[in-house]
Amino acid sequence: MKRVPLRPLARIISAREKGEDPDLIEAENLRKRNAELSERDRFQAERRLLLIAGFYLLAFVVVAVRMGVLASVKPQEPHAELAGSPLVTQRADIVDRNGMILATNLVTNALYAQPDRMFDKAGAARQLARIFPDMNAADLLRKFNSKRKFIWLRRKLSPEQQQRVHDIGDPGLALAPREMRLYPNGRLAAHVLGGAGFGREGVQSAELVGRAGVEYWFDSQLRDPARQGRPLQLSLDLPVQAATRRVLAGGMKLLRAKGAAAVLMKVDDGEILALVSLPDFDPNDRPAINPKGRPEDQPVFNRAAQGVYELGSTFKAFTAAAVLDQRIAGPDTVVDTKGPIRKDGFTIKDSHYMPARMSLTDVVVKSSNVGAANLALELGGDAQKAFLKTLGLLDPSGIELPEARKARPLAPGKWTDLATMTVSYGHGIAVTPVHLAAAYASLVNGGVRVHPTLVARNGGPRRRGERVISPETSATLRRILRQVVTRGTATLAEVPGYEVAGKTGTANKPKPDGTYYKDRVISTFASFFPASDPKYVLVVTLDEPVESSGPKPRRTAGWTAVPVAAEIIRRVAPLLGLRPKIDPGAGMNYTLSSY
Amino acid sequence: MRLLMYTLSAMAVIALAYWAYNENYATQQVLKRVEALQAEIGRNREKLSVLRAEWAYLNRPERLRELVDLNYDSLGLVPLSAGNFGDVGLVAFPRDTGPELKNPIDLSAQTPRPQQEQTK
Numbered sequence: 001m002k003r004v005p006l007r008p009l010a011r012i013i014s015a016r017e018k019g020e021d022p023d024l025i026e027a028e029n030l031r032k033r034n035a036e037l038s039e040r041d042r043f044q045a046e047r048r049l050l051l052i053a054g055f056y057l058l059a060f061v062v063v064a065v066r067m068g069v070l071a072s073v074k075p076q077e078p079h080a081e082l083a084g085s086p087l088v089t090q091r092a093d094i095v096d097r098n099g100m101i102l103a104t105n106l107v108t109n110a111l112y113a114q115p116d117r118m119f120d121k122a123g124a125a126r127q128l129a130r131i132f133p134d135m136n137a138a139d140l141l142r143k144f145n146s147k148r149k150f151i152w153l154r155r156k157l158s159p160e161q162q163q164r165v166h167d168i169g170d171p172g173l174a175l176a177p178r179e180m181r182l183y184p185n186g187r188l189a190a191h192v193l194g195g196a197g198f199g200r201e202g203v204q205s206a207e208l209v210g211r212a213g214v215e216y217w218f219d220s221q222l223r224d225p226a227r228q229g230r231p232l233q234l235s236l237d238l239p240v241q242a243a244t245r246r247v248l249a250g251g252m253k254l255l256r257a258k259g260a261a262a263v264l265m266k267v268d269d270g271e272i273l274a275l276v277s278l279p280d281f282d283p284n285d286r287p288a289i290n291p292k293g294r295p296e297d298q299p300v301f302n303r304a305a306q307g308v309y310e311l312g313s314t315f316k317a318f319t320a321a322a323v324l325d326q327r328i329a330g331p332d333t334v335v336d337t338k339g340p341i342r343k344d345g346f347t348i349k350d351s352h353y354m355p356a357r358m359s360l361t362d363v364v365v366k367s368s369n370v371g372a373a374n375l376a377l378e379l380g381g382d383a384q385k386a387f388l389k390t391l392g393l394l395d396p397s398g399i400e401l402p403e404a405r406k407a408r409p410l411a412p413g414k415w416t417d418l419a420t421m422t423v424s425y426g427h428g429i430a431v432t433p434v435h436l437a438a439a440y441a442s443l444v445n446g447g448v449r450v451h452p453t454l455v456a457r458n459g460g461p462r463r464r465g466e467r468v469i470s471p472e473t474s475a476t477l478r479r480i481l482r483q484v485v486t487r488g489t490a491t492l493a494e495v496p497g498y499e500v501a502g503k504t505g506t507a508n509k510p511k512p513d514g515t516y517y518k519d520r521v522i523s524t525f526a527s528f529f530p531a532s533d534p535k536y537v538l539v540v541t542l543d544e545p546v547e548s549s550g551p552k553p554r555r556t557a558g559w560t561a562v563p564v565a566a567e568i569i570r571r572v573a574p575l576l577g578l579r580p581k582i583d584p585g586a587g588m589n590y591t592l593s594s595y
Numbered sequence: 596m597r598l599l600m601y602t603l604s605a606m607a608v609i610a611l612a613y614w615a616y617n618e619n620y621a622t623q624q625v626l627k628r629v630e631a632l633q634a635e636i637g638r639n640r641e642k643l644s645v646l647r648a649e650w651a652y653l654n655r656p657e658r659l660r661e662l663v664d665l666n667y668d669s670l671g672l673v674p675l676s677a678g679n680f681g682d683v684g685l686v687a688f689p690r691d692t693g694p695e696l697k698n699p700i701d702l703s704a705q706t707p708r709p710q711q712e713q714t715k
Contacts, residue, residue, distance in 0.1 A: 100651065100654075101647065101648070101651035104644065104647065104648045104651065105644065105648075106644070106645060106648050107641055107644075107645070182648050182652075184648060184651035184652035184655055185651070185655045185656065185657070186655065186657065188655070188656065188657070238656065239656060242656030242657070242660075243674070246660070495677070496677060497677040498677065570676065570677070571674055571676075573677065574675040574676055574677055574679060574680070575675060579680050580677035580680055
């Protein structure tokens with residue numbers, strides 16, 4: 001900026017010559033300069049204000065434009081920023097204790113028709129009927145000609161069927177993607193798995209929901225996306241289950257039984273390794289309940305966990321355990337077994353001849369009803385009821401099946417002396433085979449209550465059960481029950497090397513009117529092995545078996561359930577990795593001398 | 596001087612803009628690729644689940660048993676029984692042959708010669 005002098009010399013000199021005050025010139029110049037300066041400042045301030053205003057305007061415009069854009073564009077799905085997020089299927093797999101697949105999902109297609117888009121209804125109907133033998137061309141054509149705009153034709157298609165439907169090439173036939181539940185092992189473990197079906201259905205997808213079994217019990221867990229497809233691991237062992245089912249089915253056929261059930265359980269933590277109920281069904285195509293038949297005769301009925309039966313003399317082990325544990329009697333105490341006893345118009349007698357006096361051990365080994373009844377009277381009804389309650393025989397078993405939750409044992413309403421006597425040998429009380437297996441496990445594992453479960457513990461914390469009987473009583477009971485096999489009613493159960501012990505039970509079936517059939521029985525063998533250090537409990541129950549190789553048909557458990565159970569143990573124990581205990585004095589000598 | 600500063604900053608702006616533009620497009624490319632890969636992973640997982648189901652189906656105990664029965668002549672497989680358990684003492688202990696020799700060096704040629712020959 002050009003600096004203007006306040007007192008220009010030329011003007012001062014000329015002013016002095018004219019006699020004017022030179023200060024006036026300076027004042028005039030100073031005023032001009034100040035005016036100029038303030039003008040410049042004002043201009044600068046105005047410019048700054050303008051700049052700021054412009055900046056804010058721009059900012060608001062940017063915000064407004066962004067809002068307008070956000071409001072007008074279509075929403076876009078956010079990208080998965082993290083790689084490797086697993087594609088979660090709708091429903092988690094179910095595997096056995098070794099990770100073998102019991103239930104998985106398969107992608108397939110459903111078939112539907114939109115008749116108003118078809119160009120050759122008759123031809124399409126004819127060709128569909130050729131692909132699907134259960135469809136009828138005339139029926140289909142009638143459907144296509146009705147007013148309906150959308151018709152589901154088929155829920156699941158195999159790949160071949162899909163291709164053949166494509167080959168028809170009618171625009172009115174379309175496929176909708178579906179996930180289906182597949183049980184690759186078919187009937188094996190059908191009652192445990194239950195089955196699954198479609199819930200809410202749309203064109204593009206359908207919900208898979210559990211219908212029964214663990215599929216129903218764990219439905220919300222299996223569908224939980226937070227699982228990320230982690231499978232549900234059951235305690236079942238697939239090869240063991242397969243062997244058990246095979247032997248049981250063979251035994252059932254041979255003995256012409258109406259039904260059969262087997263439960264194999266670990267004695268220490270109640271994990272169920274095999275649970276078989278026959279007749280069974282294919283969970284891939286769960287049958288509907290036939291409304292005419294009785295519910296307990298349907299294939300979907302779980303005889304092992306749902307059906308309550310009077311299991312007969314197997315209960316004598318409980319009577320003996322309670323008496324021994326309360327020190328009312330020892331294993332050699334002599335018991336009066338002279339029958340029959342008459343009580344309230346009811347006669348208790350033994351099925352075959354017994355001596356008038358027997359030791360407690362023999363009452364169990366030879367299975368004397370009279371002896372058991374007399375022992376129970378010594379024990380008293382209240383103590384008996386309390387003991388059965390601690391074994392869990394008066395409540396639902398608590399395994400993870402919706403059917404089992406409803407299976408409440410049937411016990412006497414009023415625990416009279418007569419009830420005490422009949423319950424002592426397993427009549428007048430009905431429980432499921434799972435109950436019996438858990439109670440035996442509790443008695444022989446050292447006396448700690450076992451809660452049966454179908455879920456693999458996998459080294460997780462064991463559910464500590466309360467003490468039921470003392471370890472000494474448990475050991476005594478094991479010795480007594482071993483004698484049932486060595487010299488008692490279950491001699492056919494002897495499997496070399498595995499020291500099988502157990503108790504038989506044969507109970508006449510009740511008629512609908514409350515009396516009992518003469519020639520229809522439920523025969524049961526509750527066993528455990530090896531007797532000296534029990535690892536597994538096996539309960540086998542046959543419904544109306546008959547063994548007819550002899551001159552007279554035999555129905556007692558010793559001839560029916562026992563051999564079947566023995567064969568199961570023979571097959572299954574090596575699979576479980578149990579080494580046989582061979583007496584070194586017998587049989588094995590040749591291997592030692594051969595080298 | 597000032598002109599140089601202006602020119603330099605203008606060039607810097609252009610360069611940075613070019614870089615940002617480039618990165619933007621590269622990112623979009625990569626995102627597209629990620630999407631394609633995700634889709635491929637999904638397809639492969641689906642295939643895998645089908646294969647797993649097929650494996651389980653083909654290895655179901657019922658089928659294996661039938662195959663074992665059909666091929667009894669060549670395989671001779673029977674169910675595992677208590678007799679199949681052996682004792683460790685029955686297994687012949689392998690004879691100790693010592694560690695295996697690798698690249699043996701022949702030392703017979705390197706023995707020192709008799710003294711007489713050297714003195715001659």
